[in-house]
Amino acid sequence: MGKILLKRAVLFSVYAFLYIPIVVLVVLSFNQAKFSTRWDGFSLVWYARLINNSLLMEAALNSVLVAVSSSTIATLLGGLGAFSLYRYQFTAKRAYYGALYVLMISPDVVMGISLLALFSALRMPLGFGTLLLAHITLSLPFVTVVVYSRLSGFSPNVIEAARDLGASESRALRLVVLPLAAPAVLAAWLLSFTLSLDDVIISFFVTGPAFEILPLRIYSMVRLGVKPDVNALCTVMFTLSLALVFISQLLLKEERI
Amino acid sequence: MRLRNPTKTLAIGSFAFWLFFFVLVPNVMVAVVSLLSRDESSFVSLPFSLESYLRLSDPLYLMVFIKSLNMALVTTLVCLLAGYPFAYILARLPGRFRRVLVLLVILPFWTNSLIRTYAVALILRTNGPLNWFLVDLAGLRDTPLDLLYTGTAVVAGSVYVFLPFMILPLYAVLERMDPAYVEAGRDLGAGWLDVFFRITVPLSMPGILAGCLLVFLPALGLFYIPDVLGGARDLFIGNFIKNQFLDARDWPFGAAGSVVLTGLMGVLLLIYYRGMRRLGEKVL
Secondary structure: OHHHHHHHHHHHHHHHHHHHHHHHHHHHHOEOOOOOOOOOOEOOHHHHHHHHOHHHHHHHHHHHHHHHHHHHHHHHHHHHHHHHHHHOOOOOHHHHHHHHHHHHHOOHHHHHHHHHHHHHHOOOOOOHHHHHHHHHHHHHHHHHHHHHHHHOOOOOHHHHHHHHOOOOHHHHHHHHHHHHHHHHHHHHHHHHHHHHHHOOHHHHHHOOOOOOOHHHHHHHHHHOOOOHHHHHHHHHHHHHHHHHHHHHHHHHOOOOO | OOOOOHHHHHHHHHHHHHHHHHHHHHHHHHHHHOOOEEEOOOEEEOOOOOHHHHHHOOHHHHHHHHHHHHHHHHHHHHHHHHHHHHHHHHHOOOHHHHHHHHHHHHHHHHOOHHHHHHHHHHHHOOOOHHHHHHHHHOOOOOOOOOOOOOHHHHHHHHHHHHHHHHHHHHHHHHHHOOHHHHHHHHHOOOOHHHHHHHHHHHHOHHHHHHHHHHHHHHHHOOOHHHHHHOOOOOOOHHHHHHHHHHHOOOHHHHHHHHHHHHHHHHHHHHHHHHHHHHOOOOOO
16 A cells, blocks of 8 residues: 555656646746746737747747747658668668667757868858758757658568569559658658757857747747746647647557557 | 759758868868967967977876866766656656656756856855755754865866756666666566666666767867866866967967867767777667
8 A cells, every 4th residue: 555655756746846837837838927837817918928029039030930940841851861771781881870869869059160161161151051951950850860760660562562563663652651750751751850840058158149030039038037928828838738748649659659 | 964853962062061061171271370489479380390299208297188077977977867767757657747757857958057157166165055055944054155266166067058968868877767667577587776786777778878968078079068067166177178269379389289189079979980880780
């Protein structure tokens, strides 16, 4: 009896630790009070202020633009990468894998400055273009791993059968592999969308003042301290990524966990 | 000339090109920059020198590295101590319920960690909910705790952000583990402490190693957590690199810091790789 209680207490406290700050953030974003954390009545005033802030809205639009384009290209590239890892034997395959994993765990600061060094050596002006290239690089390993783990659940004989029946390699890829991998491809797209929308550190290095995006606006606001309109903005961002991730997890559900 | 298999060439080629051009080349460039001299107008110039590395060995900057390592270590230990019992209990729960609970651990990973850091700041501040609870509601303290902008706050924030990285690999290993081993140990008369340290822990070693790596590495490169929760009072490697690149405009110095950080990570990865090999686990 006591043992079960103890187990529940452990589970409960970890979930409380993980979720209480978020719940507090969401609740306070609806709080009318400007300075205190005491409840002062329900209000949407901070959300209204967000919508009326044209600079913020422009940054949001820029963010969505970068996220949509970078995740589309990253999904294409990463999908092809996953397909090659699944289908072909080639030299340096292990190096390929290695690069992906190193990329996933290497600190964002390191990736940020290395891309900054590249872009400045190429004399590229910092803005949409550089941000796009950086976000594709950031999402690439995640897309590849998600798509690859779905593909590796299927027998390679499926492709061989298509080939034997006369399909060209690209036709087999389009008509056999792509439909099989479709849920994972969509999930990967959604995940890279959220990665792009949430990235602060890499974007911090590779964009200029001419092209501002939402996470960087949040970063500069957050550094100045706690404010209710920041609470509202953070709640919106949080809800958005939660929804996207939830959908992508549903898409991956059959094979995973 | 026609390629024998254009799809294959395109698939491998495009991906390899991207990794080469946007991962390998930039990192080599940083290594080269770290060996150049500082230049006011174009950031870097010849001649080659080791000066940046020599400057890093100054006690002032050595402390930055030691402090970062220390912070990463404390964060990893706290995550392990909190995450292990949690993962253990989670792995023994019945199926359907468990899936939802695991998803609840995964979800934060995909959300903005800056926002979650900010949420921690919201909780910890002097007139925030934690102090409201401690002072007004529970009456545990007479005066509010000044937690925000301290080292404790940075650790709390790091644990908050990185805990899922510890739990998931631990869970993956513990869930696979056959409970028969534990039962056999108990049947043969071992106490539960004995069973835990001589059966469960060794069997879950791959998960422990992976979890520690996944927490320690990102914790080493902390960037905005010290900014938001520590008030940027203490300098960590991540902040140091950023300052050198964007504020002090001393690229070779910042690049040298980044190379040392990458080197540290390489050593850790090597230790991890050797450890996993010794445990008979396949890596990569």
